Amino acid sequence: IPILFFIPLVSDGKNSPFAKFHANQQLNVLLAIVAVQIVGMIIPFLGWFIILPFGSLAILILAIIGLINAAKGEMKKLPMIGGFNIIK
Numbered sequence: 001i002p003i004l005f006f007i008p009l010v011s012d013g014k015n016s017p018f019a020k021f022h023a024n025q026q027l028n029v030l031l032a033i034v035a036v037q038i039v040g041m042i043i044p045f046l047g048w049f050i051i052l053p054f055g056s057l058a059i060l061i062l063a064i065i066g067l068i069n070a071a072k073g074e075m076k077k078l079p080m081i082g083g084f085n086i087i088k
Contacts (some may be wrong), residue, residue: 004025005023005024005026005030006023008020008022008023008026009023009087017075018073018075020087021049021075022066022069022070022075022086023087024061024084024085024086025066025077025078025082026066027079027086027087028081028082028086029059029062029063029066029078029081031086032059032062032081033056033059035054036051036052036055036056036059036060039051039055039075040052040055062078062079062080062081065078065079066078
């Protein structure tokens with residue numbers, strides 16, 4: 001659940017680069033969700049029938065990739081949105 005990105009930071013994120021990395025990736029997913037929802041709702045028809053469904057599906061896939069990487073203990077960046085470092 002991307003809205004819970006702050007939990008690794010509160011628990012052990014100050015000392016753990018792994019927790020900080022995945023909290024940042026989770027925040028990127030949350031911001032991508034917000035962007036897709038806003039753009040999809042503003043643009044009539046094209047946004048409703050193309051941007052929202054395909055954007056939501058793409059973000060779901062990115063979230064699953066991030067979940068698998070975190071469960072395996074890997075620090076791989078997510079495709080397309082993983083390069084943004086918001087949490088330093």
